[in-house]
Amino acid sequence: xxxxxxxxxxxxxxxxxxxxxxxxxxxxxxxxxxxxxxxxxxxxxxxxxxxxxxxxxxxxxxxxxxxxxxxxxxxxxxxxxxxxxxxxxxxxxxxxxxxxxxxxxxxx
Numbered sequence: 001x002x003x004x005x006x007x008x009x010x011x012x013x014x015x016x017x018x019x020x021x022x023x024x025x026x027x028x029x030x031x032x033x034x035x036x037x038x039x040x041x042x043x044x045x046x047x048x049x050x051x052x053x054x055x056x057x058x059x060x061x062x063x064x065x066x067x068x069x070x071x072x073x074x075x076x077x078x079x080x081x082x083x084x085x086x087x088x089x090x091x092x093x094x095x096x097x098x099x100x101x102x103x104x105x106x107x108x
Contacts, residue, residue, distance in 0.1 A: 007092075012037045014087045022069035032065045043093040046080040055079075 005013070019033035042049040047058035058079060063070040073082050084091040 008041050015040050022066040028065035
């Protein structure tokens with residue numbers, strides 16, 4: 001009998017697949033992409049949940065592992081929001097976030 005995937009499990013697979021498509025190498029594809037996807041389900045900003053001190057560090061990390069995707073991302077959009085928008089989804093944390101004003105006007 002096949003187990004039904006939860007909404008978060010489906011989102012994790014979608015984000016992983018998206019990131020893997022844009023990964024620069026096997027390490028980024030098979031190590032970094034699944035990790036970022038899993039962490040993207042957490043309730044804080046993605047840079048915080050990945051352990052970065054700020055969004056600039058996060059941007060450098062994403063540019064290192066997903067350079068083409070990084071070039072496509074609008075500067076005014078945060079990474080978590082951007083990834084989920086590409087999938088026509090909303091990140092689990094976004095609906096409850098108390099920092100939406102910053103998210104929607106980010107210049108990093």
